[in-house]
Each structure stands twice: as C-alpha cells, then as structure tokens.
Amino acid sequence: MKMLINVPESVVPDALRGMAAAHPELTVDVEHRVVVRRDAPVAGKVGLVSGGGSGHEPLHGGFVGYGMLDAACPGEVFTSPVPDQMVRAAAAVDSGKGVLFVVKNYTGDVLNFNMAAELAEDEGVQVASVLVNDDVAVTDSTFTAGRRGTGATLFVEKIAGAAAEEGAPLERVEALARRVNEASRSFGVALAACTTPAKGSPTFDLPAGELELGVGIHGEPGRERRAMMTSGEIADFAVDAVLTDLRPGGPVLLLVNGAGGTPLLELYGFTAEVHRVLGERGVPVARTLVGNYVTSLDMAGASVTLCRADEEILRLWDAPVQTPGLRWGR
Amino acid sequence: MKMLINVPESVVPDALRGMAAAHPELTVDVEHRVVVRRDAPVAGKVGLVSGGGSGHEPLHGGFVGYGMLDAACPGEVFTSPVPDQMVRAAAAVDSGKGVLFVVKNYTGDVLNFNMAAELAEDEGVQVASVLVNDDVAVTDSTFTAGRRGTGATLFVEKIAGAAAEEGAPLERVEALARRVNEASRSFGVALAACTTPAKGSPTFDLPAGELELGVGIHGEPGRERRAMMTSGEIADFAVDAVLTDLRPGGPVLLLVNGAGGTPLLELYGFTAEVHRVLGERGVPVARTLVGNYVTSLDMAGASVTLCRADEEILRLWDAPVQTPGLRWGR
Numbered sequence: 001m002k003m004l005i006n007v008p009e010s011v012v013p014d015a016l017r018g019m020a021a022a023h024p025e026l027t028v029d030v031e032h033r034v035v036v037r038r039d040a041p042v043a044g045k046v047g048l049v050s051g052g053g054s055g056h057e058p059l060h061g062g063f064v065g066y067g068m069l070d071a072a073c074p075g076e077v078f079t080s081p082v083p084d085q086m087v088r089a090a091a092a093v094d095s096g097k098g099v100l101f102v103v104k105n106y107t108g109d110v111l112n113f114n115m116a117a118e119l120a121e122d123e124g125v126q127v128a129s130v131l132v133n134d135d136v137a138v139t140d141s142t143f144t145a146g147r148r149g150t151g152a153t154l155f156v157e158k159i160a161g162a163a164a165e166e167g168a169p170l171e172r173v174e175a176l177a178r179r180v181n182e183a184s185r186s187f188g189v190a191l192a193a194c195t196t197p198a199k200g201s202p203t204f205d206l207p208a209g210e211l212e213l214g215v216g217i218h219g220e221p222g223r224e225r226r227a228m229m230t231s232g233e234i235a236d237f238a239v240d241a242v243l244t245d246l247r248p249g250g251p252v253l254l255l256v257n258g259a260g261g262t263p264l265l266e267l268y269g270f271t272a273e274v275h276r277v278l279g280e281r282g283v284p285v286a287r288t289l290v291g292n293y294v295t296s297l298d299m300a301g302a303s304v305t306l307c308r309a310d311e312e313i314l315r316l317w318d319a320p321v322q323t324p325g326l327r328w329g330r
Numbered sequence: 331m332k333m334l335i336n337v338p339e340s341v342v343p344d345a346l347r348g349m350a351a352a353h354p355e356l357t358v359d360v361e362h363r364v365v366v367r368r369d370a371p372v373a374g375k376v377g378l379v380s381g382g383g384s385g386h387e388p389l390h391g392g393f394v395g396y397g398m399l400d401a402a403c404p405g406e407v408f409t410s411p412v413p414d415q416m417v418r419a420a421a422a423v424d425s426g427k428g429v430l431f432v433v434k435n436y437t438g439d440v441l442n443f444n445m446a447a448e449l450a451e452d453e454g455v456q457v458a459s460v461l462v463n464d465d466v467a468v469t470d471s472t473f474t475a476g477r478r479g480t481g482a483t484l485f486v487e488k489i490a491g492a493a494a495e496e497g498a499p500l501e502r503v504e505a506l507a508r509r510v511n512e513a514s515r516s517f518g519v520a521l522a523a524c525t526t527p528a529k530g531s532p533t534f535d536l537p538a539g540e541l542e543l544g545v546g547i548h549g550e551p552g553r554e555r556r557a558m559m560t561s562g563e564i565a566d567f568a569v570d571a572v573l574t575d576l577r578p579g580g581p582v583l584l585l586v587n588g589a590g591g592t593p594l595l596e597l598y599g600f601t602a603e604v605h606r607v608l609g610e611r612g613v614p615v616a617r618t619l620v621g622n623y624v625t626s627l628d629m630a631g632a633s634v635t636l637c638r639a640d641e642e643i644l645r646l647w648d649a650p651v652q653t654p655g656l657r658w659g660r
Contacts, residue, residue: 002521002541004596004632006560011599014561018598021605022586022618057594077595191332211332230336231344256352261591263627264387265407266334268348269341275351288352290654292622297593298630302334324620328657 001195001202008197012054012076019061023324026064027092033085035061036071040093046164046173047071047093050102050157051086052109053078055196055297056217058325059153065323068161069102077196077297078218080108086116090125098126098170100177102156104149105133128170130177132156134186134305136245137214137222148216151257151294151305152184155317158326162319176316180307185246187238188222188303190215192261194296213237217259217296231266235273238304243281248308251286253317254278255305260295262302267291270302286314293325331525331532338527342384342406349391353654356394357422363415365391366401370423376494376503377401377423380432380487381416382439383408385526385627386547388655389483395653398491399432407526407627408548410438416446420455428456428500430507432486434479435463458500460507462486464516464635466575467544467552478546481587481624481635482514485647488656492649506646510637515576517568518552518633520545520589524626543567547589547626561596565603568634573611578638581616583647584608585635590625592632597621600632616644623655 005011013030020028027036041047050060051073060072070093073085090099099120103113110131117127133144134152141148160177168176190212193202203219206212211229214222229237256271258264271290278285286309294303307313320329335341343360350358357366371377380390381403390402400423403415420429429450433443440461447457463474464482471478490507498506520542523532533549536542541559544552559567586601588594601620608615616639624633637643650659 002539002558002630004521004561004564004592004600004630006562006599006603011595014599014602015595016598018601018605018620020602021615022598022601022620054595055593057598062594191334209332228332231334232336234334256348260593261628262334263385263590263625264392264622265341265345265384265627268346268352268387269336269344270334271348271352272344272350273336273348275348285351290348290352292594295593297595298591300332300334300628322658328652 001200003197005197011197012074032088033074034071034089034092035064036089036092037064040070041095043095044097044167045095046097046170047095047099048102048161048164049086049089049093049099051081052104053080056295059294062325063157063323067165067319067321068157068323068326077198080106080112083112083116083119086113087119090120090127091123094125098128100160100170100173101127101129102153102177103129103131104153105131105146106143107145126170128174130174130181132181134181134184135216136185136187136241141216142220143218150188150217151186151255151303152181152307154255154293155184155253155307156180158321159313159316162316180313183308184305185242186303186305187241188215188301189213189234189238190219190259190299190301192300193219194299196297215301217294219296219299231270232273235270235277239274239277242304242306246306248283248306251284251309253307253309254285254288256290257294257303257305258292259299259301260292261298261300267302274304287317331530333527335527341527342404362418363404364401364419364422365394366419366422367394370400371425373425374427374497375425376427376500377425377429378432378491378494379416379419379423379429381411382434383410386625389624392655393487393653397495397649397651398487398653398656407528410436410442413442413446413449416443417449420450420457421453424455428458430490430500430503431457431459432507433459433461434483435461435476436473437475456500458504460504460511462511464511464514465546466515466517466571471546472550473548480518480547481516481585481633482511482637484585484623485514485583485637486510488651489643489646492646510643513638514635515572516633516635517571518545518631519543519564519568520549520629520631522591522630523549524629526627545631547624549626549629561600562603565600565607569604569607572634572636576636578613578636581614581639583637583639584615584618586620587624587633587635588622589629589631590622591628591630597632604634617647
C-alpha cells in the first residue's frame, strides 16, 4: 500500500507542520502536539478542548477556531493522546472561566482525559468533561466499554463551541454538550478497510462482495457482514438502526459522513437515499451536512448521524464557525 | 470494486438529488442536470457558469453560490456535459449583464461550450469564455490538445466569481479569469488509480511500488513512472515542475489538492514538504488551501497548483464565498 508520506514514524508531526504552514490563524506546537486558536485564551470564554487518535481528520485539529474548539490534542494514528498534551491545551486556552474536555468514548482517551482533568485541576484550571458515545452499532467493542464515540462528536463540538463563543458559563456549555450527545445517534458501514501507515496493509479483512454493517471509526467490527447492498438498502438499514434507538419526534440535524475513501459523488447519492428513508419514516430534516468530517484514513464507507434539534440547538448549529474543516456564516 | 451506489447508470442523478436535499440554497434541476444559485439571476451581476464531467466533486456543482459560480453543468462521470445544459444554465443566470463560461481544456468540453455559447448568443445572452489549461505535465494528452485544465479551475472560479459579485462588467470578469489562468500552473501525481462506476475496475494500471508523475484528473498518463518516492521527494519534483514553467517573482496562492483517496493526514504532511521546497526556492506563500477540491473519484495522489498573486488577486481570493465546497468570510 503506497502512501504520500515520508516515513510512518513522522506522519503526525509532518501533518502538524503542514497545518502550521497552511493555517496562520492556529498556533501549532509540533513538538508537544497541541493545536490552539491563535487568539487563545479568549477573555471571558470557556475553553473547549478535544483530541484523540490521528487518522480521523479534519476531526479534531481541523475543528479548532472561532465558534468550535479552542484546542485539540492529536495522538498517534488511532492511538490516544497523552495527558501531558491535554494539560498543556487546557492551560493554553483557560481564560479563568474553565475548560470543557470533549472525549470520545474509547478506553485510552477516557483514561488519559480523566488523568489530565485531575492534573489541570491541580494547576488551578476548572475542568468539566463530556463523553461522546453515539454509535448504536454495538454496546462494547475492541476499544470501548459501552458505545463508541463517532459522528456526534462534530455536533457536540460545534454546538457547545457556539455556546462558549456566546459567553455561556462552564456549567451551561457542559450541560449543552451532554444534551447534544444524548440527542444524537450514529451508524456506520464499511465497504473497504483502511490502512494505517505503521501497518502498511488493511487493518481488517473484508472479502470482495461483502460490507461491514455497524463498523467503528478504526474499522472495529460491527453488527454483521452481508453481501454487498445498494446505496438505498444501506440507507434503509443505517437509518432504521438509528431510529430504533432515537425517537426524534421532531426535526433533526443530519450528518452524512464519509469514511475517507468514498468519493463525494457517492456520498451525495447516499444522502438522497437517507433523505428518502427519513421522509418515509416521517422525520423532518432541518439541516444536512455531507462530507468527510470524521474519517478513518482511506476507509471506504459512510455513516449517518442524527441529532434531535430543538430551537436552541438549531440556532447554535447555524451560528458562525471559522475552522479549517468547518466554516460558515461570518 | 464495491461502491456506495444504486446502479452505475444513476450515479449522477442520484448525487444531484442528494445535493438538492442537502443544499436548499441551490436550485437543482435533476432532469436537465443543472445546478443554479437559488437567487439567480442576481440583478446587475455577470453570471458565471462552469461544468464538466462528474467525478471531480466538489468541482463544479459544489462551487455554486455567493461569490463563486452561478451555475454548474455536470456531465456523466469523466464525460463532458452537453450544450443544452449550458444553454439552460446561461439562461437561468443571465441578468442582462452577460455570462462567462469557465471551461477546462478537454476536447469534449471545449466543443460543447463553444456550441452552447453560439446557441445562447442566438437567444440574446452575451457570452464570453475562458479556457483553463494549467497542467504543466504534458502538452497534449488522451483528452486534450494543449495543456489540461486542473486545479487552477478553482482559482479562476473563486477570483472571477468574487469580481462578478462586486459588480464588475463582463469584459473585466473575463480578463481577470484569463489573467488568473495565465498566472497559474499545476502538477499532479497518482499513487493509485481511480475506479469509475461504469467500468468497476481501475481506469489505469499502476504497478505496486510505482507512482505516476504528472497524472491528469482522469488518470491520463503523465510524464513518467518511477519507483515510489517519499512525500518530500514528490514535493521537490512537483514544485520544480511548476516553477520551471511559472516564475512567480513574488507571493503565490498555493492549492495542495487531494485526488480523493488520499487521507487529509497525508495531504497536510505533503503540504509541509511543499512549503519547505517553496521556501528553499525563495517563493513566499501568501495563502494555502489544503483538501479534496478537484478530485478524481477515489484516486490516491495529490496535485500542487500555484498562482502568482498580486494585490487584486489576493483581495478577491479573500473575499467572502458561500458554496457547499468552499466558504469563508461572511
């Protein structure tokens, strides 16, 4: 498997050097692996910090900026960042109003963010944490106890980030982040596995003519393998898996997220099918975002994330955001 | 090769249905395959129309909106749209101030846009056309006489679009588009071929351990095949190929464009190397855009596009844009 890299060992710092070059509005500490808004700490504002293994770009570093994250901590590919990164990030973005850690539910991330929260508190930074666990596919998996955190991370970071930008206090930003997570569910499918730089060959084995239903963002196994299905059949399966668990009872935000290796042309065709199924199930779609946002390197596939959208969530979703990976309205 | 599609025959209309569902700010005519700004025609504004084969998303449909294109005409995958689409698009966006066709230099596109220009003129629409031909890799290729149009299309559409949004008359928008094309050069590499829905297997044969230097956006052959190179070596080769042809003599806009199948993590690492080479060659980079903008379905690889940036070009580049694929500053 050929890759556009120098050596596998330097993939993450090389990417951080590229982010620094491309985005003068960010401060990128390549040595300590922390990406921070250049204007941090923003006076009077709660700081939002997230992070996780690399390989899911633009998540999380690409979501640092006005209206979303204040800092991100990238680990090695598919590997948790370490507490030192998170403590540095918290210190860099704390204006005195406290910091919220947005943590995807993977064992390593949870342990390290917990340890970092304690260390940062020792240094006088008030820290709250919210766990993202939106994936309905499986209850436990290779890297998690409980549900995995996937596409809803984008909703949590965007909506809590908008509230923080408006000056909401830590308790409110934390409560809102928790509410968005609880209002969100995801389901993903893989058509082809991804290849990590270190391994150099596919991370799992998916036979020709089969797809993995309920795959995780590292290629963790899902619910079942089936013979290849059409876009419409996959949309039926994925939307119904989400709706079995989430009764929207009103409008939703929809994320049709690409795993990385599936062309945008196909993602839009899949979006049409997802809208068809939601229409048949009587679920109105208030906003739709389509693209590669929470990726798994070059994995082929897609996921569907729904979030119950009340007026507050819709208003904060629409609020201006200016990050490398998501931007609108300002 | 598995794809997230229904049947190969419906890939383009399916994607258009998805665009219509996801982007209420666009009017998508699925039957006639035209994507138009919902507020078109904008009074007093020159209309910008582009189009070409599908498979390069977000180009062109994803660049329709405030500050960029007024309409786009998608053909079948890697196949020119037909004159009827272009005439419809021109009629839909003409406010009486005329229409500029932005045409990538492929034989089919050139013929059909030329025919459409005549037909639209017969219907009373004033039409000017600009040809984009920025690819320095080869002078003639499978689908072109002369140089191919690739990444510079984004620069032309963004910068001419900003001028049109400001109310510049047709002659000025046309001259500016021509100037941006003449100030831009690109060079691309492929690490793995793409697969079209109709064919279902890779469009060209690239042996393990080799890369194609100077590939086109449909996988057309480039200058040469070599044993696999590092990201740094590829950056040296690609930047030098561009700089041999374009003497910037000042700051440049830089697009590091993904072919579609290469993860953003790798594109950022490659960006670091491209910046390194430009630094060594004494070329200051005024703005950098990194991502999948002019893609070739799931092809793995990347291209480098430089545009000589004077004050006017920089100002228009920074001007607000609101499209599905590119948005900032409003």
